[in-house]
Structure formats: C-alpha cells, structure tokens
Amino acid sequence: MNKITYREALNQAMAEEMTRDDRVFLMGEEVAEYNGAYKVSQGLLDKFGPKRVIDTPITELGFAGLGVGASMTGLRPVVEFMTWNFAILALDQIVNAAAKMKYMSGGQYSCPMVFRGAGGSAARVGAQHSQSLENWIANVPGLKVVMPSNPADAKGLLKASIRDNDTVIFIENEINYGDVGPVPEGEYIIPLGKADIKRVGTDVTIVAHSRMTGFALEAAKILAEQGIEAEVVDPRTIRPLDEDTIVASVVKTNCAVVVEEGWRFAGIGAEISARIMERAFDDLDAPVIRVTGKDVPMPYAANLELMALPSVADIVEAARVACGRA
Amino acid sequence: MANRLAARFKGRHDSQQYFLVGVAMSAEQKSGITHEGDFYSEEALHEMHDSMLFIRRFEEKAGQLYGLKKIGGFCHLCNGQEAVCVGLNSAADAKDYMMTSYRDHGHILARGTDPTAVMAELLGRAGGVVKGKGGSMHMFDIEKNFAGGNGIVGEQVPIGLGFGFSSWYKEDGRVTICIMGDGGINQGAVYESFNMAALWKLPIVFLVENNQYAMGTSLDRASAETQLYKRGISFKIPGIKIDGMDVLEFDKRMREAIEHARSGKGPMLVEANTYRYRGHSMSDPATYRTRAEVDEWRSGRDPIARLQNQMIAAGLSTEEAFKQKDKDIKKEVAAIAKAAEAQPEPGASELWTDIYSDPIEGAYPETGKVY
Numbered sequence: 256m257n258k259i260t261y262r263e264a265l266n267q268a269m270a271e272e273m274t275r276d277d278r279v280f281l282m283g284e285e286v287a288e289y290n291g292a293y294k295v296s297q298g299l300l301d302k303f304g305p306k307r308v309i310d311t312p313i314t315e316l317g318f319a320g321l322g323v324g325a326s327m328t329g330l331r332p333v334v335e336f337m338t339w340n341f342a343i344l345a346l347d348q349i350v351n352a353a354a355k356m357k358y359m360s361g362g363q364y365s366c367p368m369v370f371r372g373a374g375g376s377a378a379r380v381g382a383q384h385s386q387s388l389e390n391w392i393a394n395v396p397g398l399k400v401v402m403p404s405n406p407a408d409a410k411g412l413l414k415a416s417i418r419d420n421d422t423v424i425f426i427e428n429e430i431n432y433g434d435v436g437p438v439p440e441g442e443y444i445i446p447l448g449k450a451d452i453k454r455v456g457t458d459v460t461i462v463a464h465s466r467m468t469g470f471a472l473e474a475a476k477i478l479a480e481q482g483i484e485a486e487v488v489d490p491r492t493i494r495p496l497d498e499d500t501i502v503a504s505v506v507k508t509n510c511a512v513v514v515e516e517g518w519r520f521a522g523i524g525a526e527i528s529a530r531i532m533e534r535a536f537d538d539l540d541a542p543v544i545r546v547t548g549k550d551v552p553m554p555y556a557a558n559l560e561l562m563a564l565p566s567v568a569d570i571v572e573a574a575r576v577a578c579g580r581a
Numbered sequence: 582m583a584n585r586l587a588a589r590f591k592g593r594h595d596s597q598q599y600f601l602v603g604v605a606m607s608a609e610q611k612s613g614i615t616h617e618g619d620f621y622s623e624e625a626l627h628e629m630h631d632s633m634l635f636i637r638r639f640e641e642k643a644g645q646l647y648g649l650k651k652i653g654g655f656c657h658l659c660n661g662q663e664a665v666c667v668g669l670n671s672a673a674d675a676k677d678y679m680m681t682s683y684r685d686h687g688h689i690l691a692r693g694t695d696p697t698a699v700m701a702e703l704l705g706r707a708g709g710v711v712k713g714k715g716g717s718m719h720m721f722d723i724e725k726n727f728a729g730g731n732g733i734v735g736e737q738v739p740i741g742l743g744f745g746f747s748s749w750y751k752e753d754g755r756v757t758i759c760i761m762g763d764g765g766i767n768q769g770a771v772y773e774s775f776n777m778a779a780l781w782k783l784p785i786v787f788l789v790e791n792n793q794y795a796m797g798t799s800l801d802r803a804s805a806e807t808q809l810y811k812r813g814i815s816f817k818i819p820g821i822k823i824d825g826m827d828v829l830e831f832d833k834r835m836r837e838a839i840e841h842a843r844s845g846k847g848p849m850l851v852e853a854n855t856y857r858y859r860g861h862s863m864s865d866p867a868t869y870r871t872r873a874e875v876d877e878w879r880s881g882r883d884p885i886a887r888l889q890n891q892m893i894a895a896g897l898s899t900e901e902a903f904k905q906k907d908k909d910i911k912k913e914v915a916a917i918a919k920a921a922e923a924q925p926e927p928g929a930s931e932l933w934t935d936i937y938s939d940p941i942e943g944a945y946p947e948t949g950k951v952y
C-alpha cells in the first residue's frame with residue numbers, strides 16, 4: 256500500500272470524486288491558484304480547470320450560501336474553509352439553511368454537499384485560530400460531522416462524504432496534514448457512522464477523535480509498558496455516532512476515558528460519557544473520565560499553550576484512575 | 582530609550598499643530614520642503630523618517646526571531662507599508678480610536694506603544710502588551726486607544742462601527758480609524774457597517790490598506806470594483822485614494838478625512854495604495870507575484886527612501902547621516918529584542934485570568950481534573 260500524507264489522501268479523494276462525478280466542484284479561499292493555504296488542493300486547478308476549482312474572495316457567509324444553493328439545484332459542492340474558525344462567519348448558512356432545508360421544504364429540497372477545512376488547535380496561533388468547534392455543529396440535527404485521524408481514514412471518509420446525500424461537515428486537523436500512513440489506492444470508501452478500533456485492549460477503553468486519537472495511541476503504548484492494555488476507539492464520525500462500538504468496548508473493559516481537544520462544557524466527551532452511562536451503566540466499574548482542553552481561550556505563550564491542551568500524560572493518568580490502577 | 586517612539590509621538594499628539602508648519606509655524610521655521618502648500622518642520626520630518634525606519638527594522642528583527650523559532654504561529658510583517666502606519670498616526674489625535682487586522686505591529690508601534698512590550702508579546706513573554714496571551718496577531722493597548730489586533734478578516738470593521746457609535750453617543754469628539762485590507766473589504770459585515778455609519782453620520786474613517794494582495798489573491802482576482810475607495814458610493818460615503826508610499830501625502834490627506842469625520846459630516850472611506858514587501862505571513866513564499874513587480878515597488882516607490890531623498894535634496898540631512906541613523910536604530914532594535922527575550926514567560930496562573938471579570942462559580946477546577 257502506498258504511504259502518503261493526510262493532506263495527499265484528502266487531495267486524492269477530491270481528485271477521484273471530481274473525476275467520477277462532474278457535478279462535484281471545489282470552492283474556497285486560495286484553493287485554486289495558490290493550491291490551498293495548507294496545500295490540500297495541490298494540482299486540482301491544473302487537473303480540473305478554473306470552472307471546477309474556484310478561488311473566492313474572503314466572504315465565507317456568501318460562498319457557503321452559494322454552496323447551499325448550488326447543492327439544492329443538483330450540484331455537489333465541496334466548500335473549503337481555510338480553517339473552521341472562519342466558518343463561524345458562515346454558520347447561518349450551515350445551521351439555518353443547509354441543516355434544515357430538507358425538513359423545512361418537506362423533503363422537496365436537500366443539500367448534498369461537503370463543508371471541509373482544518374479544525375482543532377494549531378500551533379501558537381492564539382485564541383481565534385486555535386479551537387475545536389465540532390460540538391457546536393454536531394448539536395444540529397440535519398448535519399453529519401466527520402473527523403478523520405489518519406491518512407487512510409481521511410481518504411475513505413472524504414470520498415464517502417462527497418457521495419453522501421446530506422450535508423457533511425468534514426473537519427480536518429491542521430497538525431495532522433503532514434502525517435504519513437498507508438492509504439489504499441482508488442476506490443476506498445469508509446461508510447459514515449462507523450467507529451474504528453485503533454488498538455485492541457481489555458483493561459480500559461479510550462475514546463478519542465481527530466488528533467487526540469494519536470495521543471490516545473501514544474498513551475496506550477505507555478500504559479502497556481505498565482501492564483495496562485487500553486482499547487482505543489476512534490469514532491471517526493461524530494454524528495451519527497457509532498454508539499454500539501463504543502458501548503461494546505466498555506462492556507468488555509468496564510471503564511472508559513473520553514478524550515477531546517476542545518472545551519469540556521457541553522463537549523463531545525459529555526455526549527459520549529452520557530451515552531455510556533445510558534447504555535452501559537451496569538458494566539461500569541468507575542465513572543467515565545473526560546480528558547479535555549482547559550476551559551480557557553487558547554493562549555499564545557508557549558508554556559501556557561502547552562498547559563491548555565490535553566497531553567499524553569493526562570490520558571495515561573486518567574486511564575490509570577479509571578481502571579483503578581492509579 | 583526603549584520607549585523612544587512613544588515619546589516621539591507623545592510630543593506630537595500633545596500639540597497637534599506643531600509640525601504642520603503651514604498651520605502653526607512661522608515662515609522662518611519652514612524646512613523648505615513643501616507638500617502641496619504645506620510646510621513641515623525639520624524636526625517633524627526627522628521624526629517621520631525615524632519612525633518609519635524603526636518600524637522597518639523592528640519587523641526585520643521579528644522576521645529573524647521567527648526564523649530562529651523564537652516567535653511562533655502566524656506572523657504578518659508590514660515592510661513597505663510604513664508610511665501608512667506613520668502618516669496615519671501623525672494625522673490622528675491621541676484620543677482617536679484605532680483598530681486593525683492581524684498585521685498590527687507597525688500600527689501599534691506608530692501609535693506610541695512601548696516597542697519592548699510589542700517585542701515581548703511576539704516572544705510570548707510576561708511583559709508583552711497583552712501579557713503574552715495574544716502574540717503577533719492580537720496587539721492591544723487601551724491607553725493608546727488601540728483596539729487590536731484582530732485575527733478574523735473583517736472582524737474589526739463592525740467593532741469600529743461600535744467605537745464610532747460610542748463617540749457619537751457620548752459626543753466626545755473622537756474619530757475612529759478602522760483599518761482593513763483589500764481582501765477584508767469584501768466581507769459582508771463591512772457593508773452592513775458602511776450603511777449604519779453613513780445612516781447615523783458616525784465619526785469613522787474606514788481605511789483600506791490596499792497592499793494589492795490578500796494572501797495569494799491579487800486585487801483584481803477578488804474584487805469586481807478594484808477602485809476600492811468607490812465601495813462606499815451606494816452608501817453615500819465619500820471616498821479618496823491616497824498614495825500610501827508617500828508619508829507626507831498620506832498624512833495630509835488623512836488629516837482631511839479625519840477632519841471630515843470629526844466635523845460631524847459622517848464617515849469617510851480612504852484607500853491607501855501600498856505594497857507589502859514580504860510574503861503574507863512568514864510561511865508564504867509569495868510565488869504568485871513576479872520579482873520585477875516587487876522590485877518596482879521596493880526600489881521605485883519605497884516610502885523611506887523617498888523621504889530621505891526629499892530631505893537630502895532640501896539640505897536637511899545627508900546620506901551619511903541617514904546611514905548612521907540606520908545603524909543607531911538597528912542597535913536600538915537589537916537591544917529591545919534582547920531585553921524582551923530576557924523576560925520570563927507568563928506565570929502558569931495567567932492561563933486562568935482575564936476570562937471573566939470575577940471567577941465564576943461552578944467553573945472547572947484549574948487542573949481540569951475532576952477525579
């Protein structure tokens with residue numbers, strides 16, 4: 256299997272889908288001539304021309320709405336936000352239009368499209384450019400939320416998202432763009448709503464998505480050295496959430512840690528631990544522990560930034576507490 | 582010494598008319614350099630020159646420190662745009678409000694903020710203008726009426742509208758100078774702001790720093806109307822275009838715009854024609870433009886060289902004197918960087934301050950742990 260970067264895997268997915276279906280087009284800031292602010296769309300302008308790979312002005316609300324309208328009339332837009340921080344300007348179109356169009360129109364119209372871009376914390380870019388907003392969006396019925404943690408998932412999930420008949424919010428991770436991993440060539444589709452067990456274990460379940468999956472795997476290595484076998488579950492799709500896979504793991508290990516980079520308040524970890532409580536209460540030997548970003552805006556100073564983010568050591572400690580081996 | 586620029590500008594702001602010779606000084610004091618009938622004192626010209634040069638050398642130092650990984654994240658330099666920063670601050674009053682985007686080092690320096698605090702902020706130190714919490718993109722100085730340092734493109738425009746509204750409400754005689762880029766002007770909220778500002782005749786000067794590019798997108802690839810000063814026409818906002826590479830021209834015309842806003846006639850839209858010499862941020866190789874284009878602006882229109890030539894021609898200085906001045910400023914900037922670097926990082930408890938006015942009940946424990 257070819258080893259390519261997360262960024263190249265996303266690029267491959269778009270190129271393949273654009274070749275397969277000429278209704279698919281890519282639009283966003285710097286996606287064409289600059290080849291993408293993070294080079295995810297490298298070469299797509301050359302391959303598909305300026306009609307299908309389109310540079311926009313800096314007008315997030317406007318081009319998000321353009322995508323909604325285009326999807327309602329049969330096109331398959333992939334709208335790139337340079338980062339999800341800027342998608343906040345477009346939330347009206349995403350939340351009030353795309354998510355609800357099918358419902359409001361009694362099923363007459365739908366918005367089969369992908370909003371994608373980098374989310375999560377980046378490095379040293381401060382409060383406005385470093386945040387995880389997936390819980391905001393995952394709260395909205397009508398949207399699907401996808402967050403790949405490695406190159407293969409990035410490809411398989413993006414292809415599935417572009418083919419999906421609903422609006423998919425596809426949140427990439429800026430720090431993962433350069434990660435290298437094996438990625439199947441050609442037709443490789445990962446169905447939305449399916450979690451993946453990234454490491455099998457018996458002692459404690461660690462649920463982690465996006466960049467935190469890597470952190471959880473690191474933690475699992477350290478735990479293994481200490482004689483604790485952690486099972487790492489990557490939901491991959493936040494909504495719909497693969498509750499069955501998570502619950503099955505907890506039934507096996509009897510304890511769980513949920514990790515997320517974002518804020519704790521009403522976060523993804525809150526949702527997942529509530530579901531574990533609802534479905535596996537009797538199987539739990541201890542309360543579910545959440546490891547999250549600190550409840551503060553992201554600071555710039557290097558030392559403070561490090562403190563604000565969850566660490567591998569935090570996960571190790573939480574896992575030991577959860578399984579009663581602290 | 583560290584606060585040299587601040588002292589310089591303080592003097593100027595204290596007596597607004599002291600260097601526009603045409604207004605306040607006698608004919609004998611005239612420097613000999615005229616600009617459309619206005620005369621500048623020798624001292625004022627030196628101040629403008631030194632300030633621009635200071636900003637340039639400061640930015641170069643920031644670039645260097647970024648290369649050494651001492652500054653992190655996004656870092657947007659304003660080399661080439663110094664005349665806008667300096668001309669603007671010589672035209673504005675100290676009491677006037679100002680806000681801009683992430684390309685904010687030059688503006689806050691020209692505003693008179695302590696350069697060591699600005700450098701310390703870039704380095705993420707405790708003595709930074711915002712205690713190391715903001716970094717390059719988020720410079721604020723409430724004492725200088727400088728309200729950021731805003732990282733989201735266009736974000737500061739409706740905020741500037743609010744500052745202008747506040748002055749209208751309080752009748753405090755202040756003008757808000759709300760700065761945006763040629764890319765930022767395309768955001769929808771800008772037009773909502775234009776309409777309200779004109780509707781209520783708010784004392785605001787919307788200043789577009791047209792440096793010809795928004796990241797890799799040239800003006801003509803993003804704007805249907807590339808004469809950006811006309812963007813206010815349908816809101817009845819008068820617009821002017823100024824050569825942003827000529828500090829004297831910029832100062833003079835900006836004064837007129839600010840006066841217009843201060844006199845109760847409502848907002849104005851000013852387009853400053855300028856150029857950024859460096860990439861958009863430190864990670865941008867700027868391959869979207871030709872070397873020849875950059876050279877044309879750099880060697881043909883550089884604002885610092887232009888003023889130097891004017892001053893030499895008027896017998897106010899010499900090439901040697903300017904060379905010496907440059908050496909001095911470089912030394913000063915190096916000392917500032919050293920002093921800033923010597924500062925400690927912010928204390929760990931700073932992570933939890935400045936979020937609410939008072940600590941809120943039920944907040945998560947500072948460790949973030951509940952077990």
Ligand SMILES: Cc1ncc(C[n+]2csc(CCOP(=O)(O)OP(=O)(O)O)c2C)c(N)n1
Pocket residue numbers: 284313315337341344682684732733734735761762763764765766790792794795796861
């Ligand atoms: C809402 C939003 N969208 C996108 C970005 C990413 N971005 C940062 S700067 C920039 C270009 C802005 O160009 P311009 O307004 O001309 O200002 P300049 O950088 O030239 O000073 C873009 C697209 C952002 N920060 N905010």
Ligand SMILES: [Mg+2]
Pocket residue numbers: 762763764790791792793794795796
């Ligand atoms: Mg610009």
